Amino acid sequence: MTQTEFLNIVMPFKNKVFRLAKRLLVSTEEAEDATQEVLLKLWNNKKNVQAYKNVEAFSMTMTKNFCLDKLKSKQAQNLKIAHSNYEDKNTALQKQVELNDSLSWVVKIIDDLPEQQKMIVQLRDIEGYDFDDIAEILDMNNTAVRVSLSRARKTIRETLTNTHNYGIK
Amino acid sequence: MVLNDIEKLLEKYENGETNLKEEQQLKTYFLKENVAPHLETYKPAFAYFSENKQERFTKKVLLNTKHPINFRWISVAAAVVLLFGFYMGKSFNNNDLGTIEDPEIAFNEISKTLEMISHQFNKGTSTVGYLNEVEHATSIIFKSN
Numbered sequence: 001m002t003q004t005e006f007l008n009i010v011m012p013f014k015n016k017v018f019r020l021a022k023r024l025l026v027s028t029e030e031a032e033d034a035t036q037e038v039l040l041k042l043w044n045n046k047k048n049v050q051a052y053k054n055v056e057a058f059s060m061t062m063t064k065n066f067c068l069d070k071l072k073s074k075q076a077q078n079l080k081i082a083h084s085n086y087e088d089k090n091t092a093l094q095k096q097v098e099l100n101d102s103l104s105w106v107v108k109i110i111d112d113l114p115e116q117q118k119m120i121v122q123l124r125d126i127e128g129y130d131f132d133d134i135a136e137i138l139d140m141n142n143t144a145v146r147v148s149l150s151r152a153r154k155t156i157r158e159t160l161t162n163t164h165n166y167g168i169k
Numbered sequence: 170m171v172l173n174d175i176e177k178l179l180e181k182y183e184n185g186e187t188n189l190k191e192e193q194q195l196k197t198y199f200l201k202e203n204v205a206p207h208l209e210t211y212k213p214a215f216a217y218f219s220e221n222k223q224e225r226f227t228k229k230v231l232l233n234t235k236h237p238i239n240f241r242w243i244s245v246a247a248a249v250v251l252l253f254g255f256y257m258g259k260s261f262n263n264n265d266l267g268t269i270e271d272p273e274i275a276f277n278e279i280s281k282t283l284e285m286i287s288h289q290f291n292k293g294t295s296t297v298g299y300l301n302e303v304e305h306a307t308s309i310i311f312k313s314n
Contacts, residue, residue, distance in 0.1 A: 032228045
């Protein structure tokens, strides 16, 4: 497989890999490194890539595993302090939207979700995967995905309602 | 879309029962300006979802195309060099200096050589004479004790 062929396969979903990595690792730089690492692993394994029936799902699983490993490693624990006060540049860009403050609330709420729910919200509500794909990527069954998703959505809604009505009701 | 439908969809959405198309309907509804006041709280969530999807991986993808070094051929080359080295070493290593057949000439040669050695040796020992001074000095000290 040549480099161009490989890039043609990888390009359509590299942003999804990046966003999933960022959802889990929080910092943009870490997410970029993770994406690079995942793509490099795929490239080194390019002989087998064509044999996989769903390269995208496979890469997403790789990303998930890589990021969870990263979070477990000591390195990530050292970085925690630096990351707790990071600012999301993208919500800052969104200033023209009145919702700026509420958007960063959503970021915070999603960050507080358990890792699995975080991933499911990312894959479903942001990337728009269907349940079978998510089940394959996360190595869960369909119903478990739905249940977690439902919990995550309810948590998001409840927390948003609470902050929205704070001091009013 | 009728508000009733949205409310029904939202309930399904929270239970994780909506399909992708229905979720898309919800997204388009909440991205519009006029959202029913009691549903306002959902707005930021959907706004964030669609905004986050715009985020791009901007770094260049670096792929390592360098071939790894093949150690098998390196070891073959090393073995060839080693064997060649042994071969060359053997042919150059010639220690034969010749022998003297006549005993008289041999005697003269050996006595000349030994004389030279003893001469050099005496040259060496003459400088050790200083040590006698040390002995002399120490003997004075030990006597005075």
